[in-house]
Amino acid sequence: MSDFERFSAKNAAMSRAWEMDSVEKKKEKKGHHSSEPVSGICDKCKKEAMVKSYRFRQTDRTDGAASFGSVVKHLCPECAPKDKRNENAPPPPTDRQVKNLLRGALRKLR
Numbered sequence: 001m002s003d004f005e006r007f008s009a010k011n012a013a014m015s016r017a018w019e020m021d022s023v024e025k026k027k028e029k030k031g032h033h034s035s036e037p038v039s040g041i042c043d044k045c046k047k048e049a050m051v052k053s054y055r056f057r058q059t060d061r062t063d064g065a066a067s068f069g070s071v072v073k074h075l076c077p078e079c080a081p082k083d084k085r086n087e088n089a090p091p092p093p094t095d096r097q098v099k100n101l102l103r104g105a106l107r108k109l110r
């Protein structure tokens with residue numbers, strides 16, 4: 001291998017490493033801000049589910065001294081804090097209502 005070949009091989013390897021590094025950084029940045037559900041263990045019910053990370057304000061009392069901080073918990077949709085936008089949403093239909101709806105739909109099909 002000539003000096004030039006060695007030099008360009010090294011250069012290529014370096015630029016590949018740099019590219020990979022910058023891709024990793026981009027991924028990290030993107031991952032940090034997204035709250036896409038990922039498969040994991042729910043911190044509350046310990047079930048395996050598609051969990052999302054939620055940030056909570058937390059007050060700890062250790063040795064009489066209160067410390068404030070935020071913790072990130074991974075929660076499944078069941079344990080996730082309810083979205084404020086959904087608070088005023090109508091409650092889910094009861095079993096009876098669902099049955100009536102199904103019956104109505106079936107009647108239409110006949």
Ligand SMILES: [Zn+2]
Nearest residue numbers: 042045076079
């Ligand atoms: Zn859960």
